[in-house]
Amino acid sequence: MSLRGRGVEIKSPEQLRVMRKAGLLTGQALEAVRAAVKPGVTTLELDAIAEDTIRSGGGIPSFKGYSHPPFPATICASVNDEIVHGIPNERVLVAGDIVSIDCGAIVEGWHGDSATTVAVGGESAVGADVRELLRVTEESLWAGIAALRLGGRVTDVSAAVEGYVRGQAHPTGGSWGILEDFTGHGIGSELHMDPNVPNYGRAGRGPKIERGMALAIEPMVTLGSHRWKTYDDEWTIASQDGSWAAHFEHTVAMTAGGAWVMTALDGGEARLAELGVPFGGLS
Template identity: 80%
Template sequence: MALRDRGVEIKTPEQIRLMRKAGLLVGETLELLRSSVRAGTSTAELDAIAEDNIRSHGGIPSFKGYSHPPFPSSICASVNDEIVHGIPNQRVLKVGDIISIDCGAIVEGWHGDAAITVAVGEVAPDVAELMRVTEESLWRGIAAMRLGGRVTDISAAVESYVRSQPHPGGGSWGILEDFTGHGIGSEMHMAPNVPNYGRAGRGPKLERGLALAIEPMVTLGSHRWKTYDDEWTIATADGSWAAHYEHSIGLTASGAWVLTALDGGEARLAELGVPFGGLPGSA
């Protein structure tokens, strides 16, 4: 591998293929968790399902023991007004809740990282729209990850999509500014940061071998936040609900390859008119 442009790690095609193994394990784990979310299930039960699936398929949970204080679980489980980094516990989900699940795995030394927000049964219309807007903003950001561009092309695409969508309550969407996407590869969090707002045309170049985790976090209210006493969970300061979606993406000579999407992102990229960058010989 090479390190270029402000310490950004550039991968070889073979290293991107290895990242795809980690990405697939993350994607498959999240789909398992999506199908496991229901009223009456605790977030701790979801964490146990995730850890078992990751380890039984030869992976290591990226999050467990991470940082200081050490994160105690294999997933982040953030419910309703919790934005990110929620610690799984005995909290039981109920109909009308939403849960943002962030999952990471290491396979053969390479990281995958992705997140989804899942509704527990039927949710309020404004919450459903929050989820739709946030997920679509992720794909608009991915579509802007094109060879020859700059990192903040992604940021501008995420923000412009969110801002273009009418708010169901007539107010404004909150886009988290202090929490960003990031480079990913031989470590989970690497340079460069990938903000979810800002002007295009800035930051490191988008070049072959770059891998990024793009992860918009959007709220129904303010972008301001608070930290729980557990020193990890981030929640909205005004109690408004939040959604979080994330994918890890690698850039190949052909274009973007969504390493944590089961189909590599091929279907959505085609809809958005973006070249698909999957490497031959890889799932």
């Protein structure tokens, strides 16, 4: 492991293989939580499922006890107009809600970080505008991943995310809100590291993309304003105008062969093939 230019951590292939274990475990925890999302379940129950999955797999939750004040749970569970960092509680989900689940796991000192947004009761339970919010946000994540190239720059990802979102018609004729103050980040031996990965901006800026870099790419998009507020719990971030929000995230490493989506169960191979992007998984 080495640090180059602005403190960006560069991993060896062997270190990336260990980091993949953390990514897989994170992905498995999210899959278990997604399967459990239904009307009548509480976000605290979802948190217990994620923690059990991570600990049973030999990992440690990345978020629990993180920062100050210490985050009290394994997942962030953000409902409807809540954007990110929601604290799981006794809130009962109902059909037509959406819940954004952010999860991280540590294995042998290495982190994985991923997020997804789920419609409670299935996508038929939410309106067309919310379905489009989920689609656009998830597709913008993959647009950002597809922009990664060895020798490129970090803000190539930023420009691709923003370009995809801005290029999609808003379902009610308004404008999409792209969160500017919350960004993706480097990841590896720590959860949050250099460089920041904004979800907007011009391409061709920031650190050069090198083999051994790993980034957590995580667009957060609302149906309305990008402005936000913080709850009294000092963690939960919600849209200032009450518009609903979605959040999708993957941890992606760069190898000599291309992008390796470490928190996708198949490493991202199938989706990258659809996008015509080289898959860089290591055996």
